[in-house]
Amino acid sequence: MKDVAALYAHYQQCTAVSTDSRQAQDGTLFFALNGLSFRGRDFAPQALDKGARHAVVDDADLAATDPARYTYAPDPLEALQQLAQYHRRQLTIPVLAITGSNGKTTTKELVNAVLSRRYRVQYTRGNLNNHIGVPLTLLSIRPHEHELAIVEMGANHQGEITLLSSLAEPTHGLITNIGKAHLEGFGGAEGVARGKSELFKYLAAHNGTAFINTADPQLPGLGAQVAQRVTYPNAGDTYPAQLVHTGKATVTLRLFDNTLVDAQITGDYNFPNLAAAAAVGAAFGVPVADIAQALAGYSPTNNRSQLVQTGRNTLVLDAYNANPSSMAAALASFTQRPGDATDKVVILGDMFELGPESITEHQALGQLLVKLPIGFVALCGHEMRYAAEASRTFHYFPTKAEAAAWLQQQQLQGRQVLIKGSRGMGLETLVEFL
Structure with a gap:
């Protein structure tokens, strides 16, 4: 829009920014974003009635009629992005951007x-x-009020991280890993690497600092273009760390000064996420004792690598997201848990956004499952039928409702159960049957 400064003046008089008229407004600046089946402008009066102070709409007549309450923008989403960029340029604090194929939300929470x-x-x-x-x-x-900001960036196609970086203008950046996520949008594994590395390209062009996970074979090369680099977790890196195998379900790691940290998070695949948080903290001057306490005190509650005791079974609830890379890592970690293989159960749901590679990747998952020491394998969803082809011993359910009915009949007890699938599967609702 033409006059972002004028809109910024409205923003400064508001308590927050909102895009959902169903929520409490109380002095907000409301952006009437359009959807596939609705026009945001139609909900602007409702937002104002609920207490919004001002609204941005794509209705020039409405804005002209009541300029005290409305600002016209041909594209309210673009206006929201421009306002955010304008606000970012008023800030002088460090901004750390975090992206990656897997673990970016967990890493963000740990950092x-x-x-x-x-x-x-x-x-x-x-x-x-x-x-x-x-x-x-x-x-x-x-x-x-704030001295530092952490901005998580998700993407499912090339160019998206470039856009988000242009808005957030990060001073620091971290890519957790490069894996097989959103293959459909990125156009394959190579497209994923190019898309995620857009963050490092931005940092290289703007004299930023990159945190580089050297345990991922692709990231050191992708980050070589950045002049200022902080590396982890291998020996010889800026901040090395070591995974310590204790036989417990949760992760133990040794920090760069030999401090041992017993984390509450499960799965060896979370070791790089913990090491990343330690490296970021050390680079920003957080004392090692505080780093260790923070990592040990973090307890996941968002369906990501959650260890859940139901009274009947021990669950590894990792039902927030799934792709071939994260699925393989979760299975590897789960099979390494102490206990008899016959007592281990995996309940897996479809992996979304794999495009033309979906059949092949689900078939590969089935072949992997055949080789693993797991007593019960339950597969749920349309795409999982391709994984189920690998063995007649697998239990396959086209729908989650059918899987739930099966679990009710089984009345499993004394088992270790891994639950993992893409967000759209909503497999966390199966917990009540376990």
Whole structure:
């Protein structure tokens, strides 16, 4: 829009920014975003009636009639993004961007726990990590209240990280890993690497600092273009760390000064996420004792690598997301848990957004499952039928309702159960039957 400064003046008089008229408004700046089946302008009066202070709409006549309450923007989403970028340029604090194929939300939460030991931090809440969520996160940063910001960036196609970086203008960046996620949108594994590395390209062009996970074979090369680099977790890196095998379900790691940390998070695949948080904390001057306490004190509650005791069974609830890379890592970690293989159960749901590679990747998952020491394998969803072809011993359910009915009949007890699938499967609802 033409006059972002004028809109910024409205923003400064508001308590927050909103895009959902169903929520309480109470002094907000409301952006009437359009959807596939609705026009946001139709909900602007409702937002104002609920207490919004001002609304941005794509209705020039409405804005002209009541300029005190409405601002016209041909594209309210673009106006939201431009306002967020304008606000970012008023800030002088460090901004750390986090992206990656797997573990970015967990890493963000861990980094926030560590950095909050020393700084007043604002960070991405929930999964507000896309072209709408990133602007909302940026606009929630208060210059006199926050000393550092963490912005999670999600992407499912090339160019998206470039856009989000142009809005957030990060001073620091971290890519958790490069894996087989969103293959459909990225156009294959090579497209994933190019898309995620857009963050490092931005940092290289703007004299930023990159945190590089050297345990991922692709990231050191992708990050070589960045002049200022902080590496982890291998020996010889800036901040090395070591995974310590204790036989427990949760992760134990040794930090760069030999401090041992017993984390509450499960799965060896979370070791790089913990090491990343330690490296970021150390680079920002957080004392090692505080880093260790923060990592040990973090307990996941968002269906990501959650260890859940139901009274009947022990669950590894990892039902927030799934792709071939994260599925293989979760299975590898699960099979390494102590206990008899016959007592282990996996309940897996479809992996979404794999495009033309979906059949092949689900078939590969089935072949992997055949080789693993697991007593019961339950597969749920349309695409999982391809994984089920690998063995007649697998239990296959086209729908989650059928899987739930089977679990009710089984009345499993004394088992270790891994539950993992893409977010759209909603497999966490199966917990009540376990």
